[in-house]
Amino acid sequence: MDELSFLFNPKHVAVIGASSSPKKIGYAIVDNLIKSGYKGEIYPINPKEKEIAGLKCYPSIDKINKPVDLAVISIPAERAVEAARQCGEAGVKGLIVITAGFKEIGKEGAKRERELQAICRRYNMRMIGPNCVGVMDTHTPVNASFSRGLPNQGHISFISQSGAMLLAILDWSFTMGMGFSRFVSLGNKADLDEIDIIESCALDPQTRVIICYLEDVTDGERFVRVCSEASKKKPIIILKSGTSSAGAQAASSHTGALAGSNRAYDTAFRQSGVLRVEDMNELFDLARAFATQPLPAGNRVAIVTNAGGPAIIATDAIEQYGLAMARFTKETLDSLRENLPAEGNIYNPVDILGDANDDRYRFALEKVLQDENVDSLLVLVCPTASTEPEKTAHTIIEMRKKNPKKPILAVYMGGRDLAAGAD
Incomplete structure (x- = not known):
């Protein structure tokens, strides 16, 4: 059971610092919750407002008199600590503290952050942040953040220690048509960290891949233990910054991250x-x-190509990264020898020559994928007078459907002449 369900599937959300002004972050959070299709209750909290976005507004969290799973705090740092304490007294399960002005600004902020941590421990609350963008889940759905909209639905969970990086990737994903299951901005990681979120995403049925942008890792021993189990179920891919001494110093000033070797x-x-x-x-x-x-x-890769040079580069990369070039069975070799031009190469990588049309690609792909010694296939397509990029793209899609257990990756090496097929 996911102990962080209150974060990704809350039934009741309070927004402390909700605003009726479209220029305020408190407005964006309420607006995002509504527009995301969130099905639970939303409680805007602002003592100066009676109603925000058509929702009844409350002066403080203790005036709601209903259970609250999650409170999103977006008020100045000096008031955020007291708001967290009030949430604890009201029985709130979890916090997302959007507010900046904690350990990333120095000693005064660090003291304030320790107070937040103490409150969370005292009241058994869990917290994302402070100094974060928020949390999104496209399947429940919920957008408890100040982002510009919810990502397209997909099966990738993105965990980021940088809020700006998360927002940039969100914007990029709309252009690329890429879908996500979850977006999580960690901020300063005063309580919940990358390990907690990885553990939660590993339990999420909608997440197939977990990707992270990290500046540091909170607890190395626990990280190895949790990721060792999680990576057996789902791939975990991490971009770790702060690898240089200057980068590590920048990371420290950004989120208060500690450098590591x-x-x-x-x-x-x-x-x-x-x-x-x-x-x-x-x-x-x-x-x-x-x-x-x-x-x-397994690790055995086959290559089908209409050009020799790119195939050699791909072969080098396969060996370099610990994969192996597949060795075809006699049956496969005999069939390729009988049906492909003698000038080509029937051994892996299979070179079907520059004059290959879609029919030749289709035959080679079919035969190679049928081979029991092939675990995955790389298809290289270079632009020549004979290349049929669109037809070959449809052929590759067809082969993917016929061979659902073998990954097929296609590389269209060119620009204008291959654009129709690549798209």
């Missing part, structure tokens, strides 16, 4: 089955692949 992180990720990536493109390329493709039964 880059080599130690590599070891921890490797021990726990986490995939570490170097940039955002790699993070989301892997996320998209894992979200849309089955996990391979």
